[in-house]
Amino acid sequence: MRIAFIADTHCRGKDLSEFNAQVAALDASLADTKPDLCCHLGDYFDNSQVGDRSASTGAVAEAGINLARVVTNHCPLIITPGDHDQGGGNTVDALTILEGLETKWPLTIARDVGYRPVFNGPLLVTVPWKWGQTNAEEQIAEVLKNPACYGTVLLIGHLEVSGLSFAAGGPTKEQPDRVAEARGWCVRREFLDNLIASKQVAKIALGNYHNRNSYFVGAFRQVSYGHEGEPQGYELWDSETGETTWVELDGSKRYQTIRFTQQEDRNSLSPTDSKNPQRITRVRFEGFIPTPEFKAIAANIADEIIIEPPRTERVARDTQITDGVVYSKPALLELWARNQQPPIELEKLKELEALL
Numbered sequence: 001m002r003i004a005f006i007a008d009t010h011c012r013g014k015d016l017s018e019f020n021a022q023v024a025a026l027d028a029s030l031a032d033t034k035p036d037l038c039c040h041l042g043d044y045f046d047n048s049q050v051g052d053r054s055a056s057t058g059a060v061a062e063a064g065i066n067l068a069r070v071v072t073n074h075c076p077l078i079i080t081p082g083d084h085d086q087g088g089g090n091t092v093d094a095l096t097i098l099e100g101l102e103t104k105w106p107l108t109i110a111r112d113v114g115y116r117p118v119f120n121g122p123l124l125v126t127v128p129w130k131w132g133q134t135n136a137e138e139q140i141a142e143v144l145k146n147p148a149c150y151g152t153v154l155l156i157g158h159l160e161v162s163g164l165s166f167a168a169g170g171p172t173k174e175q176p177d178r179v180a181e182a183r184g185w186c187v188r189r190e191f192l193d194n195l196i197a198s199k200q201v202a203k204i205a206l207g208n209y210h211n212r213n214s215y216f217v218g219a220f221r222q223v224s225y226g227h228e229g230e231p232q233g234y235e236l237w238d239s240e241t242g243e244t245t246w247v248e249l250d251g252s253k254r255y256q257t258i259r260f261t262q263q264e265d266r267n268s269l270s271p272t273d274s275k276n277p278q279r280i281t282r283v284r285f286e287g288f289i290p291t292p293e294f295k296a297i298a299a300n301i302a303d304e305i306i307i308e309p310p311r312t313e314r315v316a317r318d319t320q321i322t323d324g325v326v327y328s329k330p331a332l333l334e335l336w337a338r339n340q341q342p343p344i345e346l347e348k349l350k351e352l353e354a355l356l
Contacts, residue, residue: 001121004035004075004247005156005235007207008219010084011064012046013055015223018252022221023067025251026234030074033236033247037118038071041207041217042082042129042158045094049087061097072103080110080128082158082207083185113139113157115149122202122239123149127157129208134184137191144200152239155195155204160186161215203237212246221252225282228255250278257282258301266294273301282306 006026011019030038045064051057071077079095086093095109110116110126113136117123125143127136136159143149192215195201204215210227212218221232233249256279260266275281283302289309290298298305337344 001037001118001239002033002035003121003154003237003239004030004033004038005041005205005217005237006038006071006220007041007205007217007234008043008082008210008223009040009067009221010043010046010219010223011060011067012223013052013060014046015252016055016059016063018221020063020066022232022249022251023063023070025249026067026220027070027073029234029247029249030071035075035236037121038075038077039124039156039205040071040077040079041156041205042080043084043207044079044082046084046223048085048094050094050097064094065098065101068098068101068107069103072105072107074105076105076108077103078108078110078116078124078126078156080126080157080207083129083131086129086131113143115143115146115153117148122152122154125149125153125155125157125201127155127159129158130185132184134186136185137187140187140191140195144195149200153201155192155201156206158207160208161189161192161206162186163189164209164213164215202239202242205235205237218246221249222255225255225257225280228257253278253280255280255282257284259284259286260290260294260298261286262288263291263294266291266297269294269297269301271297271300273297275301275303284308287311 009019044067045060046052047060049057050064051060068077079098081093081095085095093111098107098109101107108116110124111128113125113127113130115123115125125140127140130136133139140155144153192204196204206216209216210219210223211230217235218231218233219227220234222228222230231246231248232252232254233247236245236247237243238245256276258281260283281302282304283298283306285295285298285305285307287308287310289307295305295307333349337346337349
């Protein structure tokens with residue numbers, strides 16, 4: 001059986017056209033890879049209320065429904081809700097709008113920690129996000145004790161994992177070493193390692209962190225500059241061979257940052273340069289203020305411009321502090337004024353004292 005794992009689609013109004021373009025690319029890809037089952041690992045929507053300030057609830061809902069229909073035109077779909085899909089407490093989660101949807105293949109929303117057999121396939125242990133709960137390891141272990149959990153078992157869901165680092169496509173990001181430092185619904189890396197080593201589960205596929213890792217699938221698409229360099233797409237797993245394949249999708253634009261550190265970098269640009277249609281570009285001027293001409297030319301290639309002016313260097317200086325100065329407000333102010341660069345004049349200091 002071939003199973004597709006998709007995570008962190010973050011359907012939202014801010015970049016709905018990019019989302020729709022990536023869904024179209026997914027449709028074409030699934031027709032080629034032909035999975036027998038698709039598991040969405042949470043954060044289907046970006047907002048538990050579905051809509052946001054950038055688009056109406058109806059527009060975002062329509063895009064989310066389209067994703068469900070695209071996938072279920074190819075194979076059954078199982079969704080484990082993520083933290084973004086839920087508002088916490090007793091509020092209704094965003095995935096409710098998918099309930100009752102008429103689809104070619106079945107659509108299932110797994111809202112409880114439990115197990116689900118797959119016809120002619122492995123057994124799935126589903127672990128959706130749970131706000132306000134801290135016993136994820138206990139709940140998973142309890143499910144795995146069930147006599148029905150035998151054969152090929154997959155653990156899928158939306159979790160935080162402590163003691164895990166990422167390096168794929170970007171800088172290494174260390175996660176907390178202790179469960180208590182995370183947001184509650186968290187397991188230790190050692191816990192997952194032991195599940196694999198003991199052969200209690202054959203595969204772990206999680207959503208939440210957008211970086212790819214042995215346990216985290218990685219994001220369906222880039223949604224911010226923080227994901228520059230990260231892949232975007234979905235994972236394909238073969239239950240017979242155990243082989244995992246990453247399928248890259250290029251439907252949506254990728255984020256990139258272009259940095260300039262000196263005025264002479266102006267020579268690297270031409271007035272005829274234009275935006276890359278496959279990128280969302282941020283230009284950063286670091287350590288200097290560009291000339292108006294430089295900034296204007298950079299605007300031709302940028303969706304966003306950030307100017308970071310030179311930082312004023314602060315130098316520590318030794319000074320003698322006589323007895324009693326720290327207990328006298330006027331004496332302390334005078335000491336402070338003398339050590340400023342340039343020093344503050346006495347008349348100005350008196351004006352400051354008058355304000356205190």
